[in-house]
Amino acid sequence: MSIRLALAGNPNCGKTTMFNELTGAAQYVGNWPGVTVEKKEGRCRADKTVLITDLPGIYSLSPYTLEEVVTRDFLVNEQPDAVINLVDASNIERNLYLTTQLLEMGLPVVVALNMMDIVAKRGDVIDTAQLSARLGVPVVETTALKGKGVRELVETAKQAAQDGSVPQVHRFEACIENALTQIECMIRDVTEPAQRRWFAVKLFERDEKVLARFRFGADAREKLETLVAAVEETLDDDAESIITDARYQYIAQVVKPCVQKKQTGMTLSDRIDHIVTNRFLALPIFALVMFLVYYVSVTTVGTVLTDWANDGVFGEGWHLAGYGAGAYEDAAAAYEDDVTRRDAWLEAAETAGLDVSALTEQLAAEEPDAAAAAQAGAVLAADPAAAAVVGTAVFEDEKTGAVVTEPVSLSVFERTLAAEAPDPADFGIWVPGIPVLLGNALAGLGIADWLYSLIMDGIVAGVGAVLGFVPQILVLFFFLAILEDCGYMARVAFIMDRVFRKFGLSGKSFIPMLIGTGCGVPGIMASRTIEQERDRRMTIVTTTFIPCSAKLPIIALFAGALFDNAGWVAFSAYVIGVLAIVLSGIMLKKFRAFAGEPAPFVMELPAYHVPTAGNVLRSMWERGSSFIKKAGTVILLSSVVLWFLLSYGWENGAFGAVSEINNSVLAAIGNAVAPLFAPLGWGTWENAVATVTGLIAKENVVATFGQTLGFAEVAEDGAEIWSLLASSFTQVTAFSFMCFNLLCAPCFAAMGAIKREMNNAKWTVFAIGYMCVFAYGIALMVNQFGGLVTGELSFGLGTVAALAVLALMLYLLLRKPSVSRNGVEAHRMSVQANS
Amino acid sequence: MNNLKDTPCGTTVTVRKVGGEGATRRRIMDMGITRGAEVFVRKVAPLGDPIEVTVRGYELSLRKADAVYILVE
Numbered sequence: 001m002s003i004r005l006a007l008a009g010n011p012n013c014g015k016t017t018m019f020n021e022l023t024g025a026a027q028y029v030g031n032w033p034g035v036t037v038e039k040k041e042g043r044c045r046a047d048k049t050v051l052i053t054d055l056p057g058i059y060s061l062s063p064y065t066l067e068e069v070v071t072r073d074f075l076v077n078e079q080p081d082a083v084i085n086l087v088d089a090s091n092i093e094r095n096l097y098l099t100t101q102l103l104e105m106g107l108p109v110v111v112a113l114n115m116m117d118i119v120a121k122r123g124d125v126i127d128t129a130q131l132s133a134r135l136g137v138p139v140v141e142t143t144a145l146k147g148k149g150v151r152e153l154v155e156t157a158k159q160a161a162q163d164g165s166v167p168q169v170h171r172f173e174a175c176i177e178n179a180l181t182q183i184e185c186m187i188r189d190v191t192e193p194a195q196r197r198w199f200a201v202k203l204f205e206r207d208e209k210v211l212a213r214f215r216f217g218a219d220a221r222e223k224l225e226t227l228v229a230a231v232e233e234t235l236d237d238d239a240e241s242i243i244t245d246a247r248y249q250y251i252a253q254v255v256k257p258c259v260q261k262k263q264t265g266m267t268l269s270d271r272i273d274h275i276v277t278n279r280f281l282a283l284p285i286f287a288l289v290m291f292l293v294y295y296v297s298v299t300t301v302g303t304v305l306t307d308w309a310n311d312g313v314f315g316e317g318w319h320l321a322g323y324g325a326g327a328y329e330d331a332a333a334a335y336e337d338d339v340t341r342r343d344a345w346l347e348a349a350e351t352a353g354l355d356v357s358a359l360t361e362q363l364a365a366e367e368p369d370a371a372a373a374a375q376a377g378a379v380l381a382a383d384p385a386a387a388a389v390v391g392t393a394v395f396e397d398e399k400t401g402a403v404v405t406e407p408v409s410l411s412v413f414e415r416t417l418a419a420e421a422p423d424p425a426d427f428g429i430w431v432p433g434i435p436v437l438l439g440n441a442l443a444g445l446g447i448a449d450w451l452y453s454l455i456m457d458g459i460v461a462g463v464g465a466v467l468g469f470v471p472q473i474l475v476l477f478f479f480l481a482i483l484e485d486c487g488y489m490a491r492v493a494f495i496m497d498r499v500f501r502k503f504g505l506s507g508k509s510f511i512p513m514l515i516g517t518g519c520g521v522p523g524i525m526a527s528r529t530i531e532q533e534r535d536r537r538m539t540i541v542t543t544t545f546i547p548c549s550a551k552l553p554i555i556a557l558f559a560g561a562l563f564d565n566a567g568w569v570a571f572s573a574y575v576i577g578v579l580a581i582v583l584s585g586i587m588l589k590k591f592r593a594f595a596g597e598p599a600p601f602v603m604e605l606p607a608y609h610v611p612t613a614g615n616v617l618r619s620m621w622e623r624g625s626s627f628i629k630k631a632g633t634v635i636l637l638s639s640v641v642l643w644f645l646l647s648y649g650w651e652n653g654a655f656g657a658v659s660e661i662n663n664s665v666l667a668a669i670g671n672a673v674a675p676l677f678a679p680l681g682w683g684t685w686e687n688a689v690a691t692v693t694g695l696i697a698k699e700n701v702v703a704t705f706g707q708t709l710g711f712a713e714v715a716e717d718g719a720e721i722w723s724l725l726a727s728s729f730t731q732v733t734a735f736s737f738m739c740f741n742l743l744c745a746p747c748f749a750a751m752g753a754i755k756r757e758m759n760n761a762k763w764t765v766f767a768i769g770y771m772c773v774f775a776y777g778i779a780l781m782v783n784q785f786g787g788l789v790t791g792e793l794s795f796g797l798g799t800v801a802a803l804a805v806l807a808l809m810l811y812l813l814l815r816k817p818s819v820s821r822n823g824v825e826a827h828r829m830s831v832q833a834n835s
Numbered sequence: 836m837n838n839l840k841d842t843p844c845g846t847t848v849t850v851r852k853v854g855g856e857g858a859t860r861r862r863i864m865d866m867g868i869t870r871g872a873e874v875f876v877r878k879v880a881p882l883g884d885p886i887e888v889t890v891r892g893y894e895l896s897l898r899k900a901d902a903v904y905i906l907v908e
Contacts, residue, residue, distance in 0.1 A: 059862075060861070065858070490896075497885055498885070
């Protein structure tokens with residue numbers, strides 16, 4: 001016969017640590033109120049017959065928050081054998097408020113007085129025996145962090161569960177008790193005796209969820225209302241206040257003789273807070289902390305790790321511990337210089353009338369034949385005219401930009417012909433990347449080409465896209481866990497709330513957006529620290545509007561091709577990103593889905609404490625692995641689908657693997673959807689395909705342009721195709737294309753992260769759909785209005801559509817949010833309160 | 836009667852009545868701001884909102900828009 005225990009308590013009372021201590025299960029512990037939203041269960045380590053359910057951290061059993069409703073429904077309907085109520089002894093009054101409500105539920109309760117170490121450190125004394133006597137339930141002293149008192153707690157809870165003794169509840173004032181007794185009579189036939197008290201109190205409070213449960217007829221409702229109204233009249237207050245006040249009065253009365261507080265001045269936490277949220281220092285300190293988090297997790301350690309994961313583990317390979325990397329880089333640089341000299345001499349030779357074609361063809365061949373190249377080089381060198389040829393090699397110093405020229409004679413040229421590209425495997429300890437190893441292994445097995453391509457270009461590339469982000473995500477989560485665990489995260493919300501709530505966001509939205517400038521994936525994942533669901537959703541929808549580092553090549557491509565590398569183009573991308581967030585926030589927050597039931601910003605600011613390594617590492621690992629599990633599948637699947645669309649198509653009259661992207665299925669789809677983008681000014685299949693491949697990773701847009709324009713490979717900023725691109729775009733259409741690609745659906749990895757964080761298919765679809773629609777509207781306006789100004793377009797249907805979009809946006813921005821009935825009620829109540 | 840929003844920093848006041856409605860009002864009361872509770876106004880956030888108070892021995896932050904409904908003396 002197994003015993004079912006429920007673990008209940010306030011946020012920040014160490015409940016999750018206690019759960020881990022009891023069950024040994026790995027689970028995240030944060031310092032932010034409300035992290036535990038799900039119900040978690042585990043078997044007790046000390047006694048496998050005991051099943052423990054971890055309930056959400058809550059302050060009360062009101063009907064207003066999801067966590068509270070989940071908890072009370074569980075306690076009423078599932079009826080665990082006993083409830084362990086964890087109480088933060090260092091904050092005992094507010095913690096006992098929940099206790100007074102749990103005691104009424106007709107279940108055996110054991111109070112665990114946690115954080116006794118802090119109480120002892122402060123010099124306070126709590127008389128546990130007296131507290132137990134006054135509350136009428138067993139009280140056990142614990143320090144979950146150090147595992148103290150846990151064994152005793154389990155034993156006491158087991159005993160309570162076996163005895164099944166229901167605690168004696170405290171009595172309210174006579175007039176309230178009178179009303180409660182009459183309410184209990186009304187529900188006598190439909191409730192268990194043990195639960196009757198709890199239902200009666202809730203009915204007295206006019207708790208709508210409990211009222212709905214009983215389906216009273218008009219008579220009963222009227223009787224109830226008369227009872228409650230009479231007490232309200234007598235005590236000159238409303239029912240909810242009467243009960244809440246009574247509970248706190250009762251607690252004050254219980255606690256007074258049991259707790260001796262040593263009057264001390266400022267605690268260490270107070271002193272830290274005095275500086276950290278100081279009127280003048282708060283913002284500079286905030287900026288510094290954010291800069292450090294960004295600098296380490298996005299620019300320095302993050303970049304190194306991401307490069308290592310993407311180019312090393314999921315690329316060619318890497319040098320173990322960097323050993324040999326320096327020597328290899330030097331050798332590679334020397335080789336490149338030789339190539340420059342060789343090409344310079346060949347250019348001069350060609351100018352001098354020598355026939356260099358045999359050699360250049362060999363050098364440009366996809367699989368160069370070294371012997372044939374040497375042969376062609378020897379023939380060329382043997383030409384009598386060759387001795388007189390002197391080339392001019394031009395070297396530019398990457399850092400200083402200084403240009404050095406160097407004459408290249410025939411002998412130097414002959415030497416350069418012998419130069420070979422260095423193999424990184426010859427230097428230090430070289431670890432080949434997974435694709436290389438797997439590629440070799442598969443080639444050795446002699447499998448079919450299509451299977452090889454599916455595994456290498458589809459699956460490995462897809463898995464690489466998922467795992468490549470993991471190191472950076474782990475670094476970020478490490479920092480977030482520290483910020484949460486030490487208590488600073490709550491202060492971030494405190495400091496930034498004023499700015500962000502204007503756009504329907506939370507003060508905590510700042511962190512996802514800052515991280516989002518580096519990469520949207522960890523940015524979206526960072527939104528998990530936002531406890532209010534509404535704010536979190538809004539943050540997830542808007543975070544990827546900020547240009548991430550993968551979008552920078554797109555910006556560089558168009559800035560170079562059409563805007564003469566003007567600096568304002570990149571700047572404008574960030575302005576557009578921020579504006580998109582602000583406008584979306586203002587528009588969306590007025591919709592009922594976002595506006596309904598505004599979450600109250602009444603937030604506990606927990607005391608600062610040193611984060612524990614175990615909690616931080618566990619949090620980092622759990623969040624990281626949840627990204628791999630939940631987002632990974634989506635990313636992998638979409639990568640494989642897109643691989644198929646890109647590598648298959650109709651070529652030479654048959655369907656099969658294609659050698660040219662122009663013949664792929666994706667190109668056909670591009671052709672079909674291109675007209676959709678015509679109003680945006682770039683309705684060709686090339687542009688449509690580039691937009692779609694951008695979904696794998698945004699920097700792919702540049703590479704795809706290269707492919708569709710006939711280049712095998714282009715530089716990151718696509719310098720080779722600038723001139724070609726300039727002929728197919730105007731400045732206006734280029735800007736429109738840029739806007740659309742910056743604002744529309746992010747890459748698959750980010751979409752996977754959105755799905756993971758929304759944890760709801762409908763919201764995921766909404767988020768991605770909204771981004772696309774918003775991007776389309778902005779790009780449409782850019783093209784149509786821009787075209788009108790420059791004279792590229794004349795007034796037409798497109799202009800009308802753009803005007804309609806503008807009008808709709810203005811309406812959504814300026815309209816008054818739908819005032820709920822509750823809002824009017826609030827106004828009435830406030831007028832009453834003021835009179 | 837004053838409200839909590841207009842209470843200067845560094846003063847301790849006693850709650851007389853909690854106005855407002857619904858979830859926010861209930862949350863404010865659940866957090867221990869009830870009739871007769873002593874509230875110490877600790878500070879205002881650097882951007883002017885929200886405020887931080889000490890009530891029943893712990894720190895709580897709430898927006899000025901909600902603090903208006905808390906009548907104190």
